[in-house]
Amino acid sequence: MTDVDVVVVGAGLSGLSAARAVVAAGRSVVVLEARDRVAGRNHGQVLDNGVPIEMGGQWVGPTQTAVLGLVEELGLELFPGYVDGDGVTIYRGNVTRYGDWSFGLDAQTGAEVGRMVGRLEELARTVSLSSPWLTDRAAELDSMTVAEWVRAGTDHQGAIAFWDTLVPGLLCAEPHEVSLLHFLFYVKSGDSLKTLFSTAGGAQDARVVGGTHQISERMAAELGDVVRLGCRVHSIHQDDRGVRVSYEGGEIRAANAIVSLPPALAGRLHYAPPLPPARDALTQQMPMGSVIKIQVVYDTPFWRQDGLNGVVMSMDDALSVTADNSPPDASCGIIVGFFEGEHARRAGALGVEQRRKLALDMLVKAFGPKAAEPVEYVEKDWTAEEFTRGCYGGRLGAGVWTQFGSALAEPCGRIHWAGSETSDIWNGYMDGAVRSGRRAAAEILDDATT
Amino acid sequence: MTDVDVVVVGAGLSGLSAARAVVAAGRSVVVLEARDRVAGRNHGQVLDNGVPIEMGGQWVGPTQTAVLGLVEELGLELFPGYVDGDGVTIYRGNVTRYGDWSFGLDAQTGAEVGRMVGRLEELARTVSLSSPWLTDRAAELDSMTVAEWVRAGTDHQGAIAFWDTLVPGLLCAEPHEVSLLHFLFYVKSGDSLKTLFSTAGGAQDARVVGGTHQISERMAAELGDVVRLGCRVHSIHQDDRGVRVSYEGGEIRAANAIVSLPPALAGRLHYAPPLPPARDALTQQMPMGSVIKIQVVYDTPFWRQDGLNGVVMSMDDALSVTADNSPPDASCGIIVGFFEGEHARRAGALGVEQRRKLALDMLVKAFGPKAAEPVEYVEKDWTAEEFTRGCYGGRLGAGVWTQFGSALAEPCGRIHWAGSETSDIWNGYMDGAVRSGRRAAAEILDDATT
Numbered sequence: 001m002t003d004v005d006v007v008v009v010g011a012g013l014s015g016l017s018a019a020r021a022v023v024a025a026g027r028s029v030v031v032l033e034a035r036d037r038v039a040g041r042n043h044g045q046v047l048d049n050g051v052p053i054e055m056g057g058q059w060v061g062p063t064q065t066a067v068l069g070l071v072e073e074l075g076l077e078l079f080p081g082y083v084d085g086d087g088v089t090i091y092r093g094n095v096t097r098y099g100d101w102s103f104g105l106d107a108q109t110g111a112e113v114g115r116m117v118g119r120l121e122e123l124a125r126t127v128s129l130s131s132p133w134l135t136d137r138a139a140e141l142d143s144m145t146v147a148e149w150v151r152a153g154t155d156h157q158g159a160i161a162f163w164d165t166l167v168p169g170l171l172c173a174e175p176h177e178v179s180l181l182h183f184l185f186y187v188k189s190g191d192s193l194k195t196l197f198s199t200a201g202g203a204q205d206a207r208v209v210g211g212t213h214q215i216s217e218r219m220a221a222e223l224g225d226v227v228r229l230g231c232r233v234h235s236i237h238q239d240d241r242g243v244r245v246s247y248e249g250g251e252i253r254a255a256n257a258i259v260s261l262p263p264a265l266a267g268r269l270h271y272a273p274p275l276p277p278a279r280d281a282l283t284q285q286m287p288m289g290s291v292i293k294i295q296v297v298y299d300t301p302f303w304r305q306d307g308l309n310g311v312v313m314s315m316d317d318a319l320s321v322t323a324d325n326s327p328p329d330a331s332c333g334i335i336v337g338f339f340e341g342e343h344a345r346r347a348g349a350l351g352v353e354q355r356r357k358l359a360l361d362m363l364v365k366a367f368g369p370k371a372a373e374p375v376e377y378v379e380k381d382w383t384a385e386e387f388t389r390g391c392y393g394g395r396l397g398a399g400v401w402t403q404f405g406s407a408l409a410e411p412c413g414r415i416h417w418a419g420s421e422t423s424d425i426w427n428g429y430m431d432g433a434v435r436s437g438r439r440a441a442a443e444i445l446d447d448a449t450t
Numbered sequence: 451m452t453d454v455d456v457v458v459v460g461a462g463l464s465g466l467s468a469a470r471a472v473v474a475a476g477r478s479v480v481v482l483e484a485r486d487r488v489a490g491r492n493h494g495q496v497l498d499n500g501v502p503i504e505m506g507g508q509w510v511g512p513t514q515t516a517v518l519g520l521v522e523e524l525g526l527e528l529f530p531g532y533v534d535g536d537g538v539t540i541y542r543g544n545v546t547r548y549g550d551w552s553f554g555l556d557a558q559t560g561a562e563v564g565r566m567v568g569r570l571e572e573l574a575r576t577v578s579l580s581s582p583w584l585t586d587r588a589a590e591l592d593s594m595t596v597a598e599w600v601r602a603g604t605d606h607q608g609a610i611a612f613w614d615t616l617v618p619g620l621l622c623a624e625p626h627e628v629s630l631l632h633f634l635f636y637v638k639s640g641d642s643l644k645t646l647f648s649t650a651g652g653a654q655d656a657r658v659v660g661g662t663h664q665i666s667e668r669m670a671a672e673l674g675d676v677v678r679l680g681c682r683v684h685s686i687h688q689d690d691r692g693v694r695v696s697y698e699g700g701e702i703r704a705a706n707a708i709v710s711l712p713p714a715l716a717g718r719l720h721y722a723p724p725l726p727p728a729r730d731a732l733t734q735q736m737p738m739g740s741v742i743k744i745q746v747v748y749d750t751p752f753w754r755q756d757g758l759n760g761v762v763m764s765m766d767d768a769l770s771v772t773a774d775n776s777p778p779d780a781s782c783g784i785i786v787g788f789f790e791g792e793h794a795r796r797a798g799a800l801g802v803e804q805r806r807k808l809a810l811d812m813l814v815k816a817f818g819p820k821a822a823e824p825v826e827y828v829e830k831d832w833t834a835e836e837f838t839r840g841c842y843g844g845r846l847g848a849g850v851w852t853q854f855g856s857a858l859a860e861p862c863g864r865i866h867w868a869g870s871e872t873s874d875i876w877n878g879y880m881d882g883a884v885r886s887g888r889r890a891a892a893e894i895l896d897d898a899t900t
Binding site for chain 2: 142143144145147148174176177232234235264267268270274276277278280281284285286287288290342345348349381383384386389390397398399403404
């Protein structure tokens, strides 16, 4: 009566990881993908000069063992990000170079930020990763936003500006848009704040030669024609016997479904019978982050000659974070940058020329006049992507974890939920996506073998 | 090339009001409704004893001129809510009767609440109803939750408990789930906090004989067979020539569409071309409130003999607000009550017998042992309703008004947005729904006549 054992909705890292696990267990699978490509929030492009770049997720770090193992298994190679030299911080018109852990903050600001980071790391360690709503004092931590925690914790303008840049840097959302409990969960999920914002040894440690989208492409190639592109799923019916997943142009019957979409998009499918209230409510309130990723290309990574590593944090500019994104052979110089949170929303309403100007203004402050003349400028506004609608991932505002968090990964009958948003380890990252797909597949396979 | 001039999605008060305005202007319309009934968040039922009751919105007030005019025009009649006698407040085990504006609060709590209500009304008057994001200090007011405002404003436990009951009472959401700017907007939209929580002369002044669902039913009867039930719309295509609205079983072509669904549900349709990022992002973060409405039926309104008006506010119980909902002839006694916000979510996870017990426990505290033996108990969990997914309406958490508010009612090409959530007057109420439908129709008609 069924076409396959499992039907997977979404051919990003999580969906393909799930499908691969299903196939490895000797079961049959079909993966339905709305786009005409796989890889979801990973997306490879090629510059005019022939250099491959990534317009989506690109970095991996040493504790991301799931995605690292997969990279190796698929025969892909890593290269370290460029880290030699000083970083730059821009604040109140001052452009400060630093080669230590000061982040270019003055002593007083640095001390205040350090104190607060310590306090936050301490709080983060109290969070239950598997069940954040069971954390000690969960109700209290979830009843306040990160902004409220910052305001209650300091009057120091520099420290406030730091958090106002750091939080969007991690979640593409403003501190008042994020529950403190969610932020603590997110931090612990990726080990620590220091790990999250670090390059070497941290979340921005290394890249995949040729681009991260190849991880999905190679999985899809292995899976073969069971991965079907251009199939936008619109509804899922389930009953005692199985699921029927309908897309424009057809339908697949299976014993189980894995929906490998962020909750905000998963909520847009039609479910029959309807999903329980808590699951539905969750999908109403896990919005995606706002980010425009840009790559600015130069003939050479000229900042390296000035002793700069390309990392810039600006608390003054719309483009708030950059890094050196040049290819391993340094055949050209590339700066990757991000408009995040409110900056992304405002910049998104402008034209490309205005955004380019905003970006170059910031890069000139950081790297000097040479930065004004790139050979190419490319960008991607992830909020405009119909089948993602925001990056890096979904976030939870005040109150959602404690009220609806248990619905995030709990299966609804024959429907299982994957996607990086459902991972307790490296939530929101590629590593979390891989783990989530395997976990969803295991739920089904474990069931099937008992 | 088109079937009709305007296609309306949703046959609630707003959609039907829009359709009526279109027809009144001599244009043609079709209304597509997913349910097998009209009236959306109004819903009539009949008790075992034959008395009609309302499981959705039921009250109207004197400044709600749009819905009041419609009620009169459609030949329906009003009757006043029962208000004679004392109210009851339950707090920390104390059951207090009151016949004044004290709300049964002790003098100190009352003074603190009074001071804060005054401050809130003052702040509310500063809000721009047409463009809340242009309010003076909008960014500041929107960057904090109501909970943060309360915590910053008082340490008084009684006052905090009051707000923790009042805010869910109005929005079916907790204070930390609501932006201060949104709360201020909502309050001013309905005139004042006093108006919102008042019975006689306020938002709970009068009811419609036979039930508010008749407003929609009579509009639908007038419109005739252009109102099509059981048509769940799933996608809207638009181009230079018009719109194509597809539902299970067919499609309608029209010059324009009016989507008369709350944003959380409107976001679940498929749009081609895709909607702009700001509109899409708004639909990701305007979740519906959580409420279970109950009606508890007795042979007589026995509390009246005890000098009670049926209004109870409990800061101790899951059932936090009640009122006398007996029919005009008092042929039986009915108490209407609400599980709201977190109470609704917790109660929703229980069985009906447990909810009934929670409700009766509270009613016995307020009205004595006679309350323990109702002749009937009925309830409706609006979060479980597939085509509403929460009441009373959609709310905005911290940051959303200032970032995405302008997308709430701004047409996207040929698609216009109605629904009470889009109204600047009586937002979230039946009156706002009627106004929103007329406004959306006027946008199209004004365009068409130029």
